[in-house]
Amino acid sequence: MFMGSELVGLEDIKARVRDAVDEQRARLREISGFLYENPELGSEELKAVELLISELGRHSFKVERDILGMPTAFCATFRGKGSGLRVAVIAEYDALPGVGHGCGHNLIAASAIGAGVAASKVMDNLDGEVLVVGTPAEEGHGPSGGAKVIMAERGFWDDINAAIMLHPSSSWGVGSRSLGISMVKMEFEGQTSHAAVNPQEGINALNAATLAFMATHMLRQEARRDANLVIHGIISEGGLATNVIPDRAVCDFGVRSSDDAYLDEMVDKVARCAEGAALAMGAKVKVTKKKLYSGKNINEPLVEVLWNNYHSQGVEMKPWEESINGMPMASTDFGDVSQKIPAAGSYISIAEPGTPGHSKQMADATMTERGQEAMIIGTKALAMTLVELLAEPEKLRKAKEFFDTH
Numbered sequence: 463m464f465m466g467s468e469l470v471g472l473e474d475i476k477a478r479v480r481d482a483v484d485e486q487r488a489r490l491r492e493i494s495g496f497l498y499e500n501p502e503l504g505s506e507e508l509k510a511v512e513l514l515i516s517e518l519g520r521h522s523f524k525v526e527r528d529i530l531g532m533p534t535a536f537c538a539t540f541r542g543k544g545s546g547l548r549v550a551v552i553a554e555y556d557a558l559p560g561v562g563h564g565c566g567h568n569l570i571a572a573s574a575i576g577a578g579v580a581a582s583k584v585m586d587n588l589d590g591e592v593l594v595v596g597t598p599a600e601e602g603h604g605p606s607g608g609a610k611v612i613m614a615e616r617g618f619w620d621d622i623n624a625a626i627m628l629h630p631s632s633s634w635g636v637g638s639r640s641l642g643i644s645m646v647k648m649e650f651e652g653q654t655s656h657a658a659v660n661p662q663e664g665i666n667a668l669n670a671a672t673l674a675f676m677a678t679h680m681l682r683q684e685a686r687r688d689a690n691l692v693i694h695g696i697i698s699e700g701g702l703a704t705n706v707i708p709d710r711a712v713c714d715f716g717v718r719s720s721d722d723a724y725l726d727e728m729v730d731k732v733a734r735c736a737e738g739a740a741l742a743m744g745a746k747v748k749v750t751k752k753k754l755y756s757g758k759n760i761n762e763p764l765v766e767v768l769w770n771n772y773h774s775q776g777v778e779m780k781p782w783e784e785s786i787n788g789m790p791m792a793s794t795d796f797g798d799v800s801q802k803i804p805a806a807g808s809y810i811s812i813a814e815p816g817t818p819g820h821s822k823q824m825a826d827a828t829m830t831e832r833g834q835e836a837m838i839i840g841t842k843a844l845a846m847t848l849v850e851l852l853a854e855p856e857k858l859r860k861a862k863e864f865f866d867t868h
């Protein structure tokens with residue numbers, strides 16, 4: 463509850479955190495620039511974490527590192543004047559092979575630090591806690607891959623009341639959906655033989671894999687059109703020599719949908735394609751299914767608060783009502799956070815529309831004037847949202863109510 467004597471209302475508190483973000487402009491450029499110059503793959507983000515936690519420590523956050531046995535995960539907390547609700551801003555800082563910060567996670571890290579630190583400057587007026595949570599390996603690399611899922615499975619999010627974040631993009635938006643994703647691996651086993659001399663003695667594992675591919679393609683005909691089904695796959699192993707009938711072939715599929723229950727159903731059907739193909743060819747098959755990320759559970763009240771804090775800065779963006787009904791494109795482990803607690807994500811426009819994600823161009827865009835300015839606007843929106851939720855806890859109650867009923 464807001465009880466301050468110096469700051470008299472939410473608008474004053476918001477103005478103060480916006481100033482506190484402006485005061486950090488040079489530092490946030492340095493932080494995002496250091497990560498840009500020193501890209502580290504997921505689970506290996508040691509330099510990034512060292513920099514981020516030292517910055518939070520310098521601003522009197524209580525920092526826990528190595529959380530849940532993940533060396534590059536951290537949780538930094540700043541307590542207000544009394545006990546109350548706990549709101550989190552999420553940092554990502556992993557890079558991609560070949561294209562460095564081609565997903566712009568250097569800006570996600572800087573914005574989370576900037577928003578957390580700015581919010582901390584008004585916490586002597588507010589009850590509750592602000593958290594900056596460091597989540598490694600969003601791109602899925604290494605043992606901490608998809609850390610937010612590991613954290614969700616281990617109950618990390620359960621005593622946090624809301625989580626927010628931003629992600630660089632080529633357009634602005636708050637509340638867009640994401641797709642759940644599962645992987646299906648098919649390992650076919652057959653029998654080698656000379657492809658010309660005695661093919662009758664062979665069992666062609668590659669033919670079984672090819673048939674499984676065809677059957678999977680045919681599933682699309684019956685796909686539920688409202689569930690945004692995407693199936694994409696490769697043949698990862700398909701034989702060693704043309705004159706040897708292959709006894710081993712492997713397919714890897716990604717299956718995505720905006721409906722998590724339907725996703726499980728389709729994964730079973732894709733697995734059935736492998737079994738049918740193996741049966742037809744007389745091969746054996748081992749199918750391994752693995753759920754990666756859940757789709758986002760959209761929390762409308764929280765999305766509205768975050769959207770308003772962009773809109774009030776003059777950002778021209780789609781109404782949030784349009785975003786939450788838009789086509790979900792990508793998948794993120796933030797989806798798993800949103801399945802546990804009220805959560806809202808936002809996109810900041812750092813490059814011209816059409817700039818490919820996961821590219822060197824996107825990495826370079828993070829350090830342009832436009833990219834940096836977008837990061838500052840996003841950081842202000844995140845900071846204002848953190849303090850708004852603590853100053854007016856009924857908004858968080860509404861978010862929780864919506865979460866419980868949707």
Ligand SMILES: [Zn+2]
Pocket residue numbers: 565601820
């Ligand atoms: Zn990415």
Ligand SMILES: [Zn+2]
Pocket residue numbers: 565566567600629
């Ligand atoms: Zn990303």
